[in-house]
Amino acid sequence: MTSVExxxxxxxxxxxxxxxxxxxxxxxxxxxxxxAAGVKRLEVTSFVNPKRVPQMADAEDVVKLLGRPEGVTRIGLVLNEQGAQRAIDCGMDQLGAVALATDAFGIRNQKQTSAESVEVARRIIAMGKAAGRSAQVTISVAFGCPFAGEVDPARVVAMARQLADAGPCEIALADTIGVAVPGQVSRLIAAVRAEIGAIPVRAHFHDTRNTAIANVWAAVEAGAATIDAALGGLGGCPFAPGAAGNVATEDVIYLLDRSGVTTGIDFASLVTSSKWLGGVMGKELPSMLARAGGFPEGEDA
Amino acid sequence: MTSVExxxxxxxxxxxxxxxxxxxxxxxxxxxxxxAAGVKRLEVTSFVNPKRVPQMADAEDVVKLLGRPEGVTRIGLVLNEQGAQRAIDCGMDQLGAVALATDAFGIRNQKQTSAESVEVARRIIAMGKAAGRSAQVTISVAFGCPFAGEVDPARVVAMARQLADAGPCEIALADTIGVAVPGQVSRLIAAVRAEIGAIPVRAHFHDTRNTAIANVWAAVEAGAATIDAALGGLGGCPFAPGAAGNVATEDVIYLLDRSGVTTGIDFASLVTSSKWLGGVMGKELPSMLARAGGFPEGEDA
Known part of the structure; x- marks a missing residue:
């Protein structure tokens, strides 16, 4: 891999x-x-029930104010057909559906069994395509579940097969609760890629147990085309109080820059924005690079 | 690798x-x-000038109070022959010498050029062997230097060759300031191993830029026999204020346990002791596993 999205x-x-x-x-x-830092694709908002997720109640307003930045793909997360219709109506470029790898997580999180979530995601993909939008799907808790514990990789591969048949532009594997380790990531991505042919794989990690950067690297080496990350490591984990959130974008960019993998994203610009975001959130964010700074130029160098 | 020390x-x-x-x-x-958690080798103290390092002024007292726990190798860090003699006199099992990969770091940290530090380390190894103790050596700033910036891997490999000739029981590569990335770790460990024959390699990482766990995994995959870690991620980095310290032992054990690599160390016991240590230090330590907890059993499982 010489470049990653x-x-x-x-x-x-x-x-x-x-x-x-x-x-x-x-x-x-x-x-x-x-x-401005160079990101070309971003998850702008989710079209979910504002009573369940008050933080996303302004979804349409965010999309309207952001407009259509040139060359940027704006993703709207949707969990059902109602959400998909809202995303289409407000002009999102891409729908992001979600399928759950376990019944235990699905029923609690989306009131769907795992199998039902696959069916709903397939219908969302079809709706997106019918409306002329691209549509992708993320398999959540693919590496471990807070309620079911271990997740059978064969179940994830079978889900990927069923989802691939609906023609998404991408299938993602998400470590929703931050339990994955790199060997596991390598094996699951390889197994999924072998099953879904030319459909690109995206990987989504949370840094709850300090393994996210190792998992990003394993995913890149295993051929994932795209990595999810959140500026500052925003997010936390509802299942592990006090834990860090999504892997921080600036931490991922440090890893990839130093590893010779290009992303088109400017590290220094991210660090500046991460500090701005810490001010907005009123706290120090989990990102380690915003604190430590990048590779030292070397005062003697 | 199925087991790591x-x-x-x-x-x-x-x-x-x-x-x-x-x-x-x-x-x-x-x-x-x-x-008690299962560690069989530990760096107990350093025999350095108490005026320069007040934290280590009680070196002999620590060693005396700890005694000789059965089956445990107690390492004393030494930077010169005077320190080596102190370590030998107070009965340490193993001497740990340090060579610096750059002149810029060596002169500031130990008042030695890189070449001088290699010579001193060779003499320390000889002193240890003459006194019937094992002796190993760590190559510091092997992956990057706060003063010189990039470090030429060929320089590190050449140092390893010169050090190997003195007959240490182990050669370690240290990412003293936490800048390494896993591809770099894989390449440098492979190059050093090719040069030093049967002498085992130990790897030492700081989690300053969120890459330590990825680097541990890369080191294990590249054949490092031993990994350094500090309970709780104790330590910080004098060159990056606010940054995390040594990679946390409990974070490393989570990675290795979940990856099927045995260490003989009990994760739960480490987490308990990490919380005790946070109390001693009067602050929350950087360890992520002490906060997040291990892999969830799963309430439905």
């Missing part, structure tokens, strides 16, 4: 797991800062 | 980079707790 998920997955309700203008600025 | 470095490298001067009894308890 980054999807900035801070405005959606990051903020959704934060208690502080962020102003619409700040959400838009977060997206704009990511784009 | 862990060296607990909290009592030395961890504490040495902490501002709080820890009571001798607490240092001994830290070592005892590591041993």
């Amino acid at each position: 980054i999807v900035e998920v801070g405005p959606r997955d990051g903020l959704q797991n934060e208690k502080l309700i962020v102003a619409t203008a700040d959400k838009v600025e977060l997206a704009q800062r990511a784009i | 862990i060296v607990e470095v909290g009592p030395r490298d961890g504490l040495q980079n902490e501002k709080l001067i820890v009571a001798t009894a607490d240092k001994v308890e830290l070592a005892q707790r590591a041993i």
Whole structure:
């Protein structure tokens, strides 16, 4: 791999797991800062029930204020057909559906069994395509579940097969609760890629147990085309209080820059924006690179 | 790799980079707790100038109070022949010498050029062997230097060759300032191993830029026999204020346990002791596993 695409998920997955309700203008600025740093695809918001997720109640407003930045793919997360219709109506470029790898997580999180979530995701993909939008799907808790514990890789591969048949533009594997280890990531991505042919794989990691950067590297080496990350490591984990959130975009960019993998994203710009975001959130964010700084130039160098 | 040895470095490298001067009894308890969790080799203290490193002024007292726990190898870090003699006199099992990969770091840190540090380390190894002790050596700033910036891997390999000729029981590569990335780790360990024959390689990482766990995994995959870690991620980094310290032992054990690599160390016991250590230090330590907890059993499982 000499280049990898980054999807900035801070405005959606990051903020959704934060208690502080962020102003619409700040959400838009977060997206704009990511784009200014070089991000070409970002999860702008989710079209979900505002009673269940108050942080996303301004979805349409965020999309409207952000407009259509040139060359940028704006993703709207959707969990059902109603959400998909809202995303289509407000002009999203891409729908992001979600399928759950376990019944235990699915029923609690989306009131769907795992099998039902696959069917709903397939219908969302079809709706997106019918409306002339691209549509992708993320398999959540693919590496471990807070309720079921271990997840059978064969179940994830079978889901990927069923989802691939609906023709998504991409299938993602998500370590929703931050339990994955790199060998596991390598094996599951290889197994899924062998099953879904030319459909690209995206990988989504949370840094709950300090393994996210190792998992990003394993995913890149295993051929994942795209990595999700959130500026500052925004997000936390509802299943592990006090834990870090999504893997931080600036931490991923440090890893990839130093490894000779290009992303088109400017590290210094991310660090500046991460500090701005810490101010918005009123706390120090989990990102380690915003604190430590990049590779030292070397005063003697 | 199906098993890896862990060296607990909290009592030395961890504490040495902490501002709080820890009571001798607490240092001994830290070592005892590591041993109780299953650690078989630990860096107990360093025999350095107490005026330069007040935290280590009680070196002989720590060693005396700890005694000789059965089956445990107690390492004393030494930077010169005077320190080596002190370590031998107080009965350390193993001497740990240090060579610096750059002149810029060597002169500032040990008042030695890189070449001088290699010569001193060779003499320390000889002293240890003459006294019937094992002796190993760590190559510091092997992956990047705060003063010189990039470090030429060929320089590190050449140093390893010169050090190997003195007959150490092990050669370690240290990412002293936490800048390494996993591809770099894989390549450097492979190059060093090709040069030093049967001498085992140990790897030492700081989690300053969120890459330590990825680097541990890369090191294990590249054939490192031993990994350094400090309970709780004790230590910080004097060159990156606010940054995390040594990679946390409990974070490493989570990675290895979940990856099927045995260490003989009990994860739950480490987490308990990490929380105790946070109390001693009066702060939350960087370890992520102490906060998040291990892999969830799964309430439905």
